[in-house]
Amino acid sequence: MKSEHQAPLHQHVMQPFLTRLLLRSSLNAEEQATVLDLPIRVERIPASVDFVRLGERLGHACLVIDGLVGRFEQTRKGDRQTTALHIPGDMADLHSVVLPKTSWALQTLTSSTIGKIAHTALVQAADRYPALAQAFWRDCAVDASILAVSSVNLGRRDARARTAHLLCEMKCREEAVGRFTEDSYGFPITQVQMADVLGLTAVHVNRMVRSLRAASLIRLSGSRASVIDWPGLVEAADFDPAYLHLERRFEAG
Amino acid sequence: MKSEHQAPLHQHVMQPFLTRLLLRSSLNAEEQATVLDLPIRVERIPASVDFVRLGERLGHACLVIDGLVGRFEQTRKGDRQTTALHIPGDMADLHSVVLPKTSWALQTLTSSTIGKIAHTALVQAADRYPALAQAFWRDCAVDASILAVSSVNLGRRDARARTAHLLCEMKCREEAVGRFTEDSYGFPITQVQMADVLGLTAVHVNRMVRSLRAASLIRLSGSRASVIDWPGLVEAADFDPAYLHLERRFEAG
């Protein structure tokens, strides 16, 4: 029941996001159709482009359709901290619907396909269907939960555990959307970019990655990460996936 | 127009939260009345009590009415990272409405008064008034924005700047609700607790606090923080209050 009365090309493009929403929220056919019918403007963007800048006033939210996107902020000195990584199906800045003035920036880490969805369309959908409003809200809450764990990593775990933790998190997130195959997932990110995420220097990231490789926990070849010893990696990372809220359960309050 | 037809004792207790919502959202009289009429169960809790624990399934959200509350997570080793501080008027876990299974814990830092509001009541209000749903969502988005900046602090700023940044942030947040008076605000927090927030050891927090004091930027006496040199503190912290979204503006998407 996906509103087949009109089948614009963009529909298949919204499907991964709907899938993500359905992971955590129960939506009826009408609500699902509304999501699929959201007008979207698709755009291809090369690697390393800041396509949303600090202090901008946004009129749309960005859906990652393909590629890898980083949300980041920086210090006056210019040190960059990536606060979130977004894979296909993620809305990189859904929170911009309620906070249109950005205090963050978005950057493509690899060349990516981005879908821009007007705030007005999202607000209309949320206003009409409370279940959608709640689903959007929940999506942002999960984002915040990841942010909180990221703070724990940066504040309390050493470089090696931090690095392992990132690999664990991305494995679980990719797996949740069916992108973890043959014990590996796409991880097309340079060590400099990893350093931005982990609050480390690229030099030290290199040493930590090698340490994990030497311990036969993972292998990073080219643009993929292969998990060799999942229990070992989880152990090294002190990882508990609960914060990702990936178990399907629809109980609200 | 505050629904004077019934004036239960708890109403004055919801006022600070409504004030906080109104800082960033436009709500009509009916919507405001709905917030003030939310049923709330008030409870007094001593200092250093974990009143929400990890992995719990919550049926209510916690409003801080008085005192100081910390949201935290910890590593397997037991190192604690406080990811958010909450002052009176804050909802410490509004996001629990959409994610009732906690991946965090709440702790009183001083003896506090907490108001428990049933999720069902909040969901009903949100379902009935889209503007309220959006206001709740926005409140969570601001919380996430603070979390993101916290990641920047932990990942990219040194101990001194981090310490100064915390003092700046709390000054602005207290000021926004009229609790910054005579160049000072309540900051009843031990250096051990500050260390939990800042991802440092208590010993080093002590040295950083002394350094800031020696530079005549602030004074921490007993349970209050006095700002001596605001521009200097902002400079030391590399602080930009934009992420707090405290300017009154009601444009949505």
Next chain:
DNA sequence: CGATGGCTTGAGAGGCTTCAATGCCGGTGG
């Protein structure tokens, strides 16, 4: 085939932690 970007490795410096001890203060009980 030189330039570029990413990965790798080494050596030294420094910021923060760890361990340890002291002083201060308020609360409590004899």
Next chain:
DNA sequence: CCACCGGCATTGAAGCCTCTCAAGCCATCG
């Protein structure tokens, strides 16, 4: 009324984790 106790702030010294600086290697690409 005062001695004791526990929590908190403070200070010192040593050590380690991570950064900084620097250089070399390799693949890709124009």
